[in-house]
Amino acid sequence: MQAIQNQPPRKLHPVMWVAAVSVIVFSLVGIGAVTGLIPTSNSQPAADKQATPLVPPQLATMPRAPAEQPAAAAPAVIEEYDQLSPAAAPKPAPLSQPITPPATRSAESTPVPRKAAKPEPMRAAQAPIENRAPAMPAAEPAPAPARVVCNQCGVVSSVRTIERKGEGSGVGAVGGAVAGGVIGHQMGGGRGRDVMTVVGAIAGGLGGHEVEKRVRKVVKHQVTVRFDDGTTRTFTYDRQPMFRNGDQVRLSNGALVIDNR
Numbered sequence: 001m002q003a004i005q006n007q008p009p010r011k012l013h014p015v016m017w018v019a020a021v022s023v024i025v026f027s028l029v030g031i032g033a034v035t036g037l038i039p040t041s042n043s044q045p046a047a048d049k050q051a052t053p054l055v056p057p058q059l060a061t062m063p064r065a066p067a068e069q070p071a072a073a074a075p076a077v078i079e080e081y082d083q084l085s086p087a088a089a090p091k092p093a094p095l096s097q098p099i100t101p102p103a104t105r106s107a108e109s110t111p112v113p114r115k116a117a118k119p120e121p122m123r124a125a126q127a128p129i130e131n132r133a134p135a136m137p138a139a140e141p142a143p144a145p146a147r148v149v150c151n152q153c154g155v156v157s158s159v160r161t162i163e164r165k166g167e168g169s170g171v172g173a174v175g176g177a178v179a180g181g182v183i184g185h186q187m188g189g190g191r192g193r194d195v196m197t198v199v200g201a202i203a204g205g206l207g208g209h210e211v212e213k214r215v216r217k218v219v220k221h222q223v224t225v226r227f228d229d230g231t232t233r234t235f236t237y238d239r240q241p242m243f244r245n246g247d248q249v250r251l252s253n254g255a256l257v258i259d260n261r
Contacts, residue, residue: 154227
């Protein structure tokens, strides 16, 4: 501790002293310039600021009024005013004779109002009487003839196609069994061949019977007709008929034909 206290204090470098003095001087100069104690190039006297009036930019751009006329023309205006004054104006001459009012017209010359004649009432013009013939009543239209009911006439209401399977005669079943047995016999070997032969015969018989029924199927065409008297009849055809729904038909010798009435 004693060794630390006995050390001499360090002295500042001269450069630090110069820098400190420069900062102080610069601060004083700045304060003087701001407060106006030290004049600068941008500062102006207060008197000049007060002397220059503030002119709005709009008034500054407006054109100036023309110069006043010289005062020499004023006497001429005064002389003309004196000449035109009522004192200098000539007075009218007095009338030598009094003005008399115009004489009133005599009572004879005044027209006597006449009473307007009453207009006679105008008679309404009578329309000429025309000799018109009495109007004939309009002829009533003849009633439409009643439609004659045709008991043999009607309209096709439906056309249907009906299929019926044919009856099996056994020929198809036998043929199918033989064909199935032959095909089954060609499959497998030994015991399996015999089994396949039996299965093929059974399947062939059933298939042949079904094929025979389809081949012998019956196709019928039914035409339903609604006649004018309210009755309905159905006609069966083996072939496709020429009738369609809505066709007008009639009976002719027990058969349907197109009605071309």
